[in-house]
Amino acid sequence: MNSKIPEIKLSEEQTGKWGMVIDQDICTGCQACVAACAMENNLSFVGEVDAGYGRSMHWIRIERFWEGEYPEVKMTPGQPMMCQQCGSAPCEPVCPAFATVHSQAEQLNLQVYNRCVGTRYCANNCPYQVRSFNWRDYVRPEPLPNQLNPDVTVRRMGVMEKCTFCIQRIHKAEDKAKSEGRELTDGEFTTACAQACPANAITFGRIDQPESLVSQLIRKHGHGVKHLEELGTLPSVTYFKGG
Amino acid sequence: MFKRLFDWLRQPLGLIAVGIVLLTVFSLAAYGIFLTQQSSAQPIQFPHRTHVGFGIQCLYCHPGAARGPSAGIPSQAKCWGCHQQIAKTQTSALLAPLKQAVESGTPIQWVPVAMVPDFVQFNHRAHVAAGQNCEDCHGDMTLVTIAENPQVFNMGWCLDCHRKAAGEDEAKLLKLADCGTCHY
Structure with a gap:
């Protein structure tokens, strides 16, 4: 049988709407983005027992790798890893409940909590391993519930969750711009991780607008890397390293 | 055995017993339905009818509806703005909780009536701006x-209106029928 593996096309032109640029050379790996994300998006604290099972819930994590042979090991720059908001996401077609769907309006991968039945197929099919599952209803001791973000759903046991590119902030900024009768301007708002980054390593904005800061950064650096692009996932996050 | 029971039920006493049982079941069902039709217990039996009758706009007490996601329930200070000039407020038993709340400075614990689940992010402003009326x-x-x-806020009902609002506009329909517009 003469079957050819179809040639994988890499996307030179990004088709998405919202995108992120991460400069690994200035990332210090301080984890401020991880903390900010947890605060913004009402993430649960799973405790040490569940964390030991690898069930800790973070929508963004700092990946560390080592180069070289012991004892000449060298740590690579910090690599913040969150949902890459793939243009062709492996998580989407496997969901039997259509809970992880592609937003046509915002060009993001959505996780619809009220549809999710907790099969966890999406997390198993995610090449970036950025989805986390609510294994329990984790308790927030008083006064922690007071810091919950009212714009974000508090997830319950049995649903999958992941980075949304702070869609609540997108909606809030769009709503504000609309109420003032103008277009949304670049840099008017940003995601919680980008806002918290003390080194400004994370930049968020429109990648479909050539004048936006992210588009300019991608053009300026010229050697941006998209992780696991060879899988054809069309990620929206571009990484710079060794500039 | 069933024949004996049937014969017993056919005599006048049996018929009365059957009647009592049927009447009890019917009354309980009617009472159950009556309970579901009751509005929630509020600290004050707030007469919307009277206030609207005076010509007060919805947005006077619920101004958040024009500005942001939540319409808001007015604080006792807002009630007091008008009610302190009304002599009846001092004597009315119905308004005693308001007087007491203003004097002690503790907020009135209204029970929200129009609620959507936690996984729905509703924004009043967009709907008011789109020309929807409160009613x-x-x-x-x-x-x-x-x-x-009068209306159960379910998704089919929301989407029905969203589809009508979008009409032939494809881009608007994509936005208004997108999961991420309300669920995140």
């Missing part, structure tokens, strides 16, 4: 004392 969703407040929901 389109919340019903005619000139007819009720305590606010009631």
Whole structure:
């Protein structure tokens, strides 16, 4: 049988709407983005027992790798890893409940909590391993519930969750711009991780607008890397390293 | 055995027993339905009907509806703005909780009536800006004392209106029928 593996096309032109640029050379790996994300998006604290099972819930994590042979090991720059908001996401077609769907309006991968039945197929099919599952209803001791973000759903046991590119902030900024009768301007708002980054390593904005800061950064650096692009996932996050 | 029971039920006493049982079941069912139709217990039997009758706009007490996600329930200070000039407020038993709340400075614990689940992110401003009137969703407040929901806020009902609002506009339909517009 003469079957050819179809040639994988890499996307030179990004088709998405919202995108992120991460400069690994200035990332210090301080984890401020991880903390900010947890605060913004009402993430649960799973405790040490569940964390030991690898069930800790973070929508963004700092990946560390080592180069070289012991004892000449060298740590690579910090690599913040969150949902890459793939243009062709492996998580989407496997969901039997259509809970992880592609937003046509915002060009993001959505996780619809009220549809999710907790099969966890999406997390198993995610090449970036950025989805986390609510294994329990984790308790927030008083006064922690007071810091919950009212714009974000508090997830319950049995649903999958992941980075949304702070869609609540997108909606809030769009709503504000609309109420003032103008277009949304670049840099008017940003995601919680980008806002918290003390080194400004994370930049968020429109990648479909050539004048936006992210588009300019991608053009300026010229050697941006998209992780696991060879899988054809069309990620929206571009990484710079060794500039 | 069944024949004996049947014969017993056919005599006058049996028929009366059957009647009593049927009447009891019917009354319980009617009472159950009556309970589901009651508005929630509020600290004050707030007469929406009267206030709307005076010509007060919805947005005077619920100004958040024009500005942001939540319409808001007015604090006792807002009630007091008008009510302190009304002599009846001092003597009325119905308004005693308001007087007490203002004097002690503790907020009145209203029970929200129009609620959507936690996984729905609803924004009043967008709907008011799109030309929706309050009564389109919340019903005619000139007819009720305590606010009631004539409409169950379910997704089919939301989407029905969203589809109609989008009409032939494809881009608008994509936005208004997108999961991420309300669920995140």
